[in-house]
Amino acid sequence: MSDIQSRIRNFSIIAHIDHGKSTLADRLIEYTGLISQRDMVSQVLDNMELERERGITIKLQTVRLTYKAEDGEEYYLNLIDTPGHVDFTYEVSRSLAACEGAVLVVDATQGVEAQTLANVYLALENDLEIIPVLNKIDLISAEPERVLKEIEDVIGLYTEGTPQISAKEGLNIKDVLEAIVTRVPSPKGDAGAPLKALIFDSYYDSYRGVIVSIRVMDGQVSTKDKIKMMSNGKCFEVDEIGLFQNGLHPVAKLSAGEVGYLTASIKNIGDTSVGDTITLEKNPAKAALPGYKKVNSMVYCGIYPVDGNNYEDLKDALGKLNLNDASLLYQPDTSAVLGFGFRCGFLGLLHMEIIQQRLEREFNLDIVATVPSVVYHVALTDGTVIDVDNPTNMPPAVKIEYMEEPIAQATMMLPTEYVGSIMELCQSRRGIYIGMNYMEENRVVLEYELPLNEIIYDFFDALKSRTKGYASLDYSIKEYKKSELVKLDILLNGEIVDALSFIVHREKAYERGRKVAEKLKNEIPRQMFEIPIQAAIGGKIIARETVSAMRKDVLSKCYGGDISRKRKLLEKQKEGKKKMRQIGKVQVPQEAFLSVLKLDE
Amino acid sequence: MRKISLYIHIPFCKKKCIYCDFVSFDDSDEDIEPYFSALFEEIRAYKTILNAEYIIDTIFIGGGTPNYVEVRYIEELMGVIFSTFDVDKDAEISMEANPCGHSSREDFERYRKCGVNRLSIGLQSASDDMLRQIGRQHTKAEFDEAFKNARSAGFDNINVDIIFGFYNQDVLEFENTVQYVIGTGCEHISCYSLKLEEETPLYDLYMDEGIDIESEDFEDRMMYHTSCGMLEANGYVQYELSNFAKKGYACRHNLNYWDIKEYIGLGLAAHSYKDKARFFNTSYMDEYLQGIETNGSAIEDIEQLDKEKQEEEFIIMALRKTEGVRFDEYKKRFGEKFLDKYKDETNYLIEAGLAALSKNSMYLTDEGKDFANIAMMEFISN
Ligand SMILES: Nc1nc2c(ncn2[C@@H]2O[C@H](COP(=O)(O)OP(=O)(O)O)[C@@H](O)[C@H]2O)c(=O)[nH]1
Numbered sequence: 001m002s003d004i005q006s007r008i009r010n011f012s013i014i015a016h017i018d019h020g021k022s023t024l025a026d027r028l029i030e031y032t033g034l035i036s037q038r039d040m041v042s043q044v045l046d047n048m049e050l051e052r053e054r055g056i057t058i059k060l061q062t063v064r065l066t067y068k069a070e071d072g073e074e075y076y077l078n079l080i081d082t083p084g085h086v087d088f089t090y091e092v093s094r095s096l097a098a099c100e101g102a103v104l105v106v107d108a109t110q111g112v113e114a115q116t117l118a119n120v121y122l123a124l125e126n127d128l129e130i131i132p133v134l135n136k137i138d139l140i141s142a143e144p145e146r147v148l149k150e151i152e153d154v155i156g157l158y159t160e161g162t163p164q165i166s167a168k169e170g171l172n173i174k175d176v177l178e179a180i181v182t183r184v185p186s187p188k189g190d191a192g193a194p195l196k197a198l199i200f201d202s203y204y205d206s207y208r209g210v211i212v213s214i215r216v217m218d219g220q221v222s223t224k225d226k227i228k229m230m231s232n233g234k235c236f237e238v239d240e241i242g243l244f245q246n247g248l249h250p251v252a253k254l255s256a257g258e259v260g261y262l263t264a265s266i267k268n269i270g271d272t273s274v275g276d277t278i279t280l281e282k283n284p285a286k287a288a289l290p291g292y293k294k295v296n297s298m299v300y301c302g303i304y305p306v307d308g309n310n311y312e313d314l315k316d317a318l319g320k321l322n323l324n325d326a327s328l329l330y331q332p333d334t335s336a337v338l339g340f341g342f343r344c345g346f347l348g349l350l351h352m353e354i355i356q357q358r359l360e361r362e363f364n365l366d367i368v369a370t371v372p373s374v375v376y377h378v379a380l381t382d383g384t385v386i387d388v389d390n391p392t393n394m395p396p397a398v399k400i401e402y403m404e405e406p407i408a409q410a411t412m413m414l415p416t417e418y419v420g421s422i423m424e425l426c427q428s429r430r431g432i433y434i435g436m437n438y439m440e441e442n443r444v445v446l447e448y449e450l451p452l453n454e455i456i457y458d459f460f461d462a463l464k465s466r467t468k469g470y471a472s473l474d475y476s477i478k479e480y481k482k483s484e485l486v487k488l489d490i491l492l493n494g495e496i497v498d499a500l501s502f503i504v505h506r507e508k509a510y511e512r513g514r515k516v517a518e519k520l521k522n523e524i525p526r527q528m529f530e531i532p533i534q535a536a537i538g539g540k541i542i543a544r545e546t547v548s549a550m551r552k553d554v555l556s557k558c559y560g561g562d563i564s565r566k567r568k569l570l571e572k573q574k575e576g577k578k579k580m581r582q583i584g585k586v587q588v589p590q591e592a593f594l595s596v597l598k599l600d601e
Numbered sequence: 602m603r604k605i606s607l608y609i610h611i612p613f614c615k616k617k618c619i620y621c622d623f624v625s626f627d628d629s630d631e632d633i634e635p636y637f638s639a640l641f642e643e644i645r646a647y648k649t650i651l652n653a654e655y656i657i658d659t660i661f662i663g664g665g666t667p668n669y670v671e672v673r674y675i676e677e678l679m680g681v682i683f684s685t686f687d688v689d690k691d692a693e694i695s696m697e698a699n700p701c702g703h704s705s706r707e708d709f710e711r712y713r714k715c716g717v718n719r720l721s722i723g724l725q726s727a728s729d730d731m732l733r734q735i736g737r738q739h740t741k742a743e744f745d746e747a748f749k750n751a752r753s754a755g756f757d758n759i760n761v762d763i764i765f766g767f768y769n770q771d772v773l774e775f776e777n778t779v780q781y782v783i784g785t786g787c788e789h790i791s792c793y794s795l796k797l798e799e800e801t802p803l804y805d806l807y808m809d810e811g812i813d814i815e816s817e818d819f820e821d822r823m824m825y826h827t828s829c830g831m832l833e834a835n836g837y838v839q840y841e842l843s844n845f846a847k848k849g850y851a852c853r854h855n856l857n858y859w860d861i862k863e864y865i866g867l868g869l870a871a872h873s874y875k876d877k878a879r880f881f882n883t884s885y886m887d888e889y890l891q892g893i894e895t896n897g898s899a900i901e902d903i904e905q906l907d908k909e910k911q912e913e914e915f916i917i918m919a920l921r922k923t924e925g926v927r928f929d930e931y932k933k934r935f936g937e938k939f940l941d942k943y944k945d946e947t948n949y950l951i952e953a954g955l956a957a958l959s960k961n962s963m964y965l966t967d968e969g970k971d972f973a974n975i976a977m978m979e980f981i982s983n
């Protein structure tokens with residue numbers, strides 16, 4: 001092992017959302033002097049606007065810090081950021097695979113949460129050295145003793161010497177750095193062996209093509225090397241190699257144990273799948289690194305421009321987003337009522353929401369998103385099995401032998417007092433109780449099997465509102481199970497609105513149909529005529545509501561002082577109308593499509 | 602010579618009606634004296650602006666209740682106007698009046714003498730019960746008295762204001778009101794649908810009683826169309842969404858607003874339109890008095906209209922009128938053919954039954970009058 005290799009520490013920070021991961025990252029960067037405090041735009045790692053707003057990381061950022069430790073040696077610390085949400089579990093696991101250690105940040109006022117546990121499990125799967133850190137000890141409500149005990153009891157980590165810090169106030173940051181240096185092992189790996197580099201992230205740069213974040217496991221890679229992607233055999237010539245230091249810092253080569261980036265005029269981000277292994281074309285590794293898998297979209301929805309003329313703009317925007325996010329799938333689709341648009345696949349609900357918001361904010365598009373759907377397996381009477389992610393494509397009932405739906409294993413952590421209410425919620429969402437563990441006197445871990453299509457209907461919101469925000473949730477897909485499913489159609493003014501159709505369990509169809517009709521009634525403004533709203537299964541109406549006709553929309557009095565006010569009111573009204581989508585004769589606000597999801601009252 | 606209209610605001614009332622959100626006060630009589638001094642000063646300050654180039658075509662003294670203040674204030678006001686501006690000898694000079702204000706025969710003679718030649722009297726309802734409920738300060742009999750006094754004082758051009766659409770008003774009661782007004786033989790009738798304004802006692806009442814405003818709309822339209830029919834049958838021609846007049850008695854001043862002509866508004870909260878700019882005075886009494894005292898002006902904001910906005914306003918205001926948007930007038934102002942530019946919009950409205958075409962105009966149908974905003978919105982760009 002080279003001298004340098006022994007002084008490298010590769011680590012991630014893992015935490016439940018809001019426990020202070022980003023703030024700690026800022027402090028580490030600041031402390032090691034990579035960026036002066038003055039230049040810091042606070043939380044350099046979370047650099048997308050949306051991410052900052054929601055306090056979550058979507059795109060990974062990696063930084064290399066140089067730290068002179070107490071022992072007098074200089075260490076190179078690669079801080080590999082991880083995305084902070086369940087939708088990105090696979091990405092998290094690959095980032096962790098690039099590390100030897102993980103700093104586990106736990107909020108000393110909150111304690112262990114669902115994501116804390118989920119992240120710990122991922123870290124353990126990757127054999128990482130876990131360094132617990134208690135954060136927010138500046139707060140009077142901090143309970144370090146209780147939380148340390150919780151970490152020992154619930155996670156089973158040894159907590160002696162756990163740094164107790166305030167990331168916000170920069171207190172005891174050095175303890176964290178020392179712990180990293182002394183406890184995280186230096187990377188193993190043989191610089192003389194054939195190249196094996198793990199891709200843990202990639203993003204698109206319009207000048208250089210795809211920039212790939214790698215961890216070199218064995219061997220070394222230099223500029224001009226011909227590299228090969230082991231999953232698909234594609235080859236590229238390396239243009240540049242470097243470290244994540246003050247942005248991108250080119251170097252001649254990267255050797256075993258190091259973390260950095262490479263560019264190789266790669267145009268398509270899909271060629272650089274996270275988890276794939278890069279080797280050299282000439283002297284390839286015998287086997288790829290373990291753990292590579294192709295991630296599948298879990299949730300699909302249709303995205304349409306509010307104004308059909310903006311189809312091309314939407315297409316461009318999706319293309320641009322896709323450059324950086326290979327997990328976003330999209331393909332052209334048409335809807336009888338919405339016209340031309342796209343069927344899009346996402347890793348999960350959050351991923352979907354983020355993409356929708358980015359389309360609206362970054363690309364200034366007014367879009368209509370249809371009811372999301374999971375992927376169902378439909379076994380037909382002719383013996384074939386098809387995947388259905390769009391209710392419109394569901395074959396008629398007579399042709400279906402049986403259907404299967406994805407089932408998630410959900411872990412929820414919540415204060416004891418809410419257990420009853422949450423069990424009731426899970427039950428109402430067709431959940432199957434698996435077990436419950438007390439983490440401490442007043443908090444429990446609740447395990448349920450829940451159909452994914454129940455989770456995508458505002459389960460998370462319902463969970464939060466029933467626990468006043470105190471519950472946390474983590475889930476992963478476990479299996480597909482046979483289920484009695486039907487397609488529920490919504491008719492507006494007598495016409496089926498394909499964009500509002502969804503697949504639902506037979507027993508819940510009636511209730512859901514009624515609720516959707518009620519919701520729509522409240523969302524659709526009165527118009528010049530009466531609008532019937534119906535819910536139907538296979539042509540049979542199961543619920544009906546009516547939006548009564550608007551009788552007037554006129555300003556009776558308008559004299560000298562009212563003219564400009566009147567004009568401005570009409571401008572506003574017009575603005576509102578532009579955000580509506582015309583379906584048949586009916587104007588439907590964008591929100592109506594979303595509101596159908598929010599059914600828990 | 603450029604014609605221009607003048608609006609003068611008198612923001613004082615005996616007692617606020619429960620539906621009213623106009624800028625007018627029932628608790629500030631001590632401001633009357635300083636207000637008129639400031640108003641006169643503001644008028645004089647306009648002398649240089651409305652120089653020899655302008656001639657005043659119409660004047661409207663509105664409020665508030667202009668006949669609530671001592672008659673001498675109005676006399677002096679007219680004196681100041683005549684001595685400051687060039688007023689056309691055929692100018693239409695209107696004043697609003699309520700039966701609770703100065704309304705004896707002698708009072709009306711004085712108003713006439715100082716130049717007022719048209720009155721707009723607030724009746725609102727011919728039911729004493731209704732009048733009481735909405736906080737009016739007079740009975741039907743008192744209105745009747747005032748109206749007769751005005752007539753005998755020589756006013757031969759009188760408008761009567763009525764209002765409908767209160768939640769507890771029934772259609773029959775309103776028909777009675779319309780019938781009564783027709784019976785007075787007035788020349789002009791303004792018939793307004795109630796607009797519930799926030800921050801009025803009526804609004805609070807609706808909220809307390811849990812009344813859904815839209816649920817009243819059905820009756821509101823019944824009353825509207827009933828009154829349109831009754832008035833039309835009795836020789837009152839509808840020339841705007843809420844205005845009806847015997848032949849030759851349409852209000853020239855208000856038509857100027859709807860024709861997007863120029864006007865200057867003076868006094869508290871008054872609006873003006875001149876040289877393609879809309880501007881207006883502050884609505885705060887102390888700011889107004891202060892502003893006039895220190896700068897001779899109390900303008901709060903100015904908006905210069907670009908061509909797009911001028912056009913929008915022209916069309917939406919024209920659609921209020923029975924004759925609608927006149928193509929020749931549109932062409933004259935904007936240099937294009939209306940039907941070329943607004944082909945899709947026009948077709949859409951015709952198809953929806955909201956508008957119709959005549960040889961020289963596009964106008965709202967009876968149904969269109971109920972949904973005027975929807976029709977107008979088509980012509981808002983952006
Ligand atoms: N009082 C206090 N607040 C902190 C501390 N560390 C982070 N925070 C706050 O906690 C919130 C979440 O922090 P952030 O770093 O964004 O959490 P992340 O979601 O784990 O990245 C922010 O409002 C921080 O300012 C701390 O040590 N003390």
Ligand code: SF4
Pocket residue numbers: 613614615616617618621622623625664665666699723
């Ligand atoms: S009289 Fe007219 S201005 Fe005065 S309070 Fe009544 S409605 Fe308002």
